[in-house]
Amino acid sequence: MAGTQAAAPADGELASASQMAKWLERFRAYRQPPDAASLEAWLGRFERRHLPLAHKILDAVIVVSELEIHQGYKSSLENLEGWSKSSQERVGRWFFVGVGSAGESGPAMLRMFREANGLTSERWQGYFVTTKDLPRLALSALDNVVFIDDFAGSGSQMVGYWPVMEELVASEATCYLLLTAVTTTAAEAISSQTELNLVAPIVLGHDKNVFHEACRDFSEEDCAAIEAYGQIAWRSWPRGFQHCGLTLVLSHKTPNNSLPILHANHAAWVGPFPRTLIAA
Amino acid sequence: MVDDATQPAPLLPPKPQTVPTDSLRPNPHNPRVLFDEEPLQTLEASIRKVGILVPLTVYKATGSDKFTILDGQRRWICAGRIGLAEVPINAVTEPSLAQNIVTMFQIHKLRKDWELMPTALKLGVLIEQLDENRDAALSDLTGLDVAVVTRCKKLLWFDGEYHDLMLDPEPRNRLNADLFIEMYPIVNDRSVRKADWFDKKSMIDAFIRKYQEKTSGFKAVTDFRKIKSYLTLARKAEKETEIIERLRQLVASDDVEIADLEIEAARIRREAESLTKQLGRVRAEIDALDPDSFAAEEGLWEELENLLRALRDKLANAERRAI
Numbered sequence: 001m002a003g004t005q006a007a008a009p010a011d012g013e014l015a016s017a018s019q020m021a022k023w024l025e026r027f028r029a030y031r032q033p034p035d036a037a038s039l040e041a042w043l044g045r046f047e048r049r050h051l052p053l054a055h056k057i058l059d060a061v062i063v064v065s066e067l068e069i070h071q072g073y074k075s076s077l078e079n080l081e082g083w084s085k086s087s088q089e090r091v092g093r094w095f096f097v098g099v100g101s102a103g104e105s106g107p108a109m110l111r112m113f114r115e116a117n118g119l120t121s122e123r124w125q126g127y128f129v130t131t132k133d134l135p136r137l138a139l140s141a142l143d144n145v146v147f148i149d150d151f152a153g154s155g156s157q158m159v160g161y162w163p164v165m166e167e168l169v170a171s172e173a174t175c176y177l178l179l180t181a182v183t184t185t186a187a188e189a190i191s192s193q194t195e196l197n198l199v200a201p202i203v204l205g206h207d208k209n210v211f212h213e214a215c216r217d218f219s220e221e222d223c224a225a226i227e228a229y230g231q232i233a234w235r236s237w238p239r240g241f242q243h244c245g246l247t248l249v250l251s252h253k254t255p256n257n258s259l260p261i262l263h264a265n266h267a268a269w270v271g272p273f274p275r276t277l278i279a280a
Numbered sequence: 281m282v283d284d285a286t287q288p289a290p291l292l293p294p295k296p297q298t299v300p301t302d303s304l305r306p307n308p309h310n311p312r313v314l315f316d317e318e319p320l321q322t323l324e325a326s327i328r329k330v331g332i333l334v335p336l337t338v339y340k341a342t343g344s345d346k347f348t349i350l351d352g353q354r355r356w357i358c359a360g361r362i363g364l365a366e367v368p369i370n371a372v373t374e375p376s377l378a379q380n381i382v383t384m385f386q387i388h389k390l391r392k393d394w395e396l397m398p399t400a401l402k403l404g405v406l407i408e409q410l411d412e413n414r415d416a417a418l419s420d421l422t423g424l425d426v427a428v429v430t431r432c433k434k435l436l437w438f439d440g441e442y443h444d445l446m447l448d449p450e451p452r453n454r455l456n457a458d459l460f461i462e463m464y465p466i467v468n469d470r471s472v473r474k475a476d477w478f479d480k481k482s483m484i485d486a487f488i489r490k491y492q493e494k495t496s497g498f499k500a501v502t503d504f505r506k507i508k509s510y511l512t513l514a515r516k517a518e519k520e521t522e523i524i525e526r527l528r529q530l531v532a533s534d535d536v537e538i539a540d541l542e543i544e545a546a547r548i549r550r551e552a553e554s555l556t557k558q559l560g561r562v563r564a565e566i567d568a569l570d571p572d573s574f575a576a577e578e579g580l581w582e583e584l585e586n587l588l589r590a591l592r593d594k595l596a597n598a599e600r601r602a603i
Contacts, residue, residue, distance in 0.1 A: 092343075099449050106449075132443040135401045136408070138377045141343035161449040167398045168447075170309045172344045 014043040015055060023058050027272065029065035029251050034272035042272050046229070053222050057247065058272075060210070060217060061262065064202065066251040069109075069150075069180050070116035072201035076178050077117050080199070082144060085118070092142040096128050099149040099158075099177075105253065106149045112252075113148050113178070134168040141172035147196070150250055152182045153257030154242035155189030162194035181248060183208070183257075209245040210259070226259065233269040234260035249273045296335040296368040301359050304338060304347045304367065309384040309402070324358040332359065335368035342374060350375070350383055378409040385422035396457040397446040399424075400432035407436075431457070434464040442484065455488065462504040463487050469511055475524045486531045496530060497537035506538055513546035 009016040015023075020036055027033050034042070039058070046054045077083055082091035096113065099106035110128065114120045119127065129137070139145065147165070152158060158177065169175055175195060181202035182190075190198050206214035211223050218226070230238025237260060239245045244257035254263035254273040265274035336352030347369060349356055359367045375383060381402045403422070407413050412421065415433065419426040435446070438460050448454040466472060467483055487504075490496045497503070507527070514523035522543055530536045566584070574580055595603070 130440070130444050131447045132397075132401055132440055135398075136405050141341055157449050160451065164395060164398055164447065166308060168401065170402075172305070172308070172341055172346070172348075 009051070014040050014051065019055060027061070027063055027249075029063045030249055030254075030273055031252055032274070032277055038270075039272055042270065045269065050225050050229075053218075053225055056217065056222070057210075057226070057259070057261070060247045061249055061273075062204075062208075062247060063249045064180060064251060066112070069112055069251060072180050073109075073113045073116040073148075073178065076199045076201060077113075077146070080144070080146070080176060092144055093137075093139075094127055094144045094146065095134075095137065095139075096146045096148060097131055097134070099147050099161075105151075106147075108252065109150045109180075110148050131165065131168055135170060139169055139171040139173040141174075143171070143173040144176065145169055145173050146176045146178055148178050150180045150252070151248070151255045151257070152177075152179055152186035152190065152200075153240075153244040153246065153255060154183070155186030155193075156242065158186075158190050158196065159193045162196065166195065180250060183244060183246070185244075204246065204248065208247070209243075210247065211239055211243065211245040215245075226261065229261045229269075230259060232261075233264035233271065296370060298366040298368050299347060301356070301364055301367050303345075304336070304349055304356055304369075306353050306356070307349050307380070307384055309380055320354060320358065323354055324361055327355065327358050327364075328362060332364075332368055335370045337372060338369045339372050339374045347371065350380075376409075378406055381406055382421055385424055395446070395454075396428075396431060397435060397443060399428075400435040400457075401443070403429065403432045404436045407433075431461050434461050437464065437468075438484070439481070445488075456501065458501045459488070459491060462501040465508045466504055466511070469508070471511060471515060471520050471524055472527065475528065477528050483531050490534065493534075495534040497539055503538055507541060510538075510541040510543070510546065513550050514541075514543050517543065517546040517549045519543045519545055 009019065020039065023039060024033070024036060043051065043054050083094060084090045096110065096119075097106075098108075098110035114124070114128070134145070137143075165175070174197065177190065177196040177198050179198070179200040181204060182198065182200040183204045184206060187198055187200070187203060190196055206212040207216070209215060210218045210226060227238050230240075234240075237243070237256070240258050240260060241256040244255075246255065246258040247262065248255055248258050249262065254271075254275050256263070256275065258273075260271070261269065262271045262273050263275045264271045265276050265279045267279070270279070332355050334352070334355070336355055337350040338347035338352075339350060340346075341348050350372065356367060385402075403418065403424075406418065406422070410421075412418060415426050415429045418424070418429045422429070424432075435443070435457055442455070442460060445453075445455040446457055446460070463484065466487070467480060472478055472483075490498045491501065491503075507530075511523055511527070514520060523541060523546070526536070526541050526543070530538065530541060
């Protein structure tokens, strides 16, 4: 989100001391927070005339901290109808599934979800299953399956995967998809094309896509420059995966739907929030 | 006044129960079922004319306020399209998980382009619940081809972590079932399994990585057939120890290629077998040749003479006794 105006940099400077201090404070929630040197190195990749644009991009970055993710998972689960840690109050059976195989974000988020909801002890182990376990659970309309992931940018992955999920659930069990954040585009796609009940504390509207007409913070000229730098960062998706154009950073990993100039990490471009900590 | 000759009205069977069309839902055990449009249109025309003659078979699932369709999804789709407010049903008791899976397999034919893993997992439930593991019996039970049952069982042989890889939500990361089906004969080869270095997981992981990264000459899943062929030929040539050592090197190193598994003695055996068959066919044709009919075919006789000379020379070189 755009921050308050900081003092402009002096001639020859890449950013003012107050700007730098503000960014460093806001970005410290990232797993490997950028330091002043790395931010300056990033700013140094821009032509001098584009420095104000680079500042604007950093001002627009939304960092979701681990605490916020935990709080989101906790409140999301607590608000699901029929869920309670108390067996007296819990309705039906509940199963939690990380979306994706080992190495994907879902299983990693499942760990955070368990911690956030105090479900880490062994006695809750039976509540955590993988998609392959679903057919043998003999689910019914009284049961609940909660799929956990971090973010949906376009929704195409979940929409494409839904027929397989549905076949594995194979019942009228209530299916939820718990996310930390979702775009309105993804939310609409998931809600209209699947039977998943979507729950996400952070919903990013079209105005959070820097290339969308609803976004008032970046001019057409800005967008052209961002895309040109994006070509260096990620030739295939210079606006971010599926053209999402976001400035979202999750504490554990920047979504690939965000601008690649923020998360690329290779010889030609290093962003301040690299998705891979070791350069490709 | 009733005429004594009047026949009583024929007894009509009770009308089937009807329920609102929107109180039904398709059977979730097979949501991927797709119906061809043309037969659907034919059925729709028929229903417009005479209504739904055969009631839909449905059940009420535990905890649900809707009827789940066991049989009659096409009729239900047509009723929705026509705008019928109600449809006739025969409500049956809720089937068990195994009964439901069997029914769905029998009603809906598996499409070739479907992901096989969900089907395999359901077959796994049947195998477990019905304590039935024979391919032919499972095929009879489900209506699936025996070949499909066999393929599913091969997938089930792999550990759960590989099932997860075949169910990855991201299509780019999802591993194709064919990779595992083609790999299966290698990981289950009797000579391989008794090798002292054999470790199932290490070998599977190595093959997956090599296939994904296209190392060691892997280009397609069918390359596993070449490995199997090399194993079989080497065994025939009594070179089992040698091929198993080469396979160990292939698994361990990307510098070793699939083609390196070919053992010279096995290659010679394979070529000899092939040549023997070809020569047998040529000999049979020469035996059947009628000299009178082909007397004018000078080129043929010259080639036969060349062949005879070549055979004599080759036999002499091989120090065979003169015939």
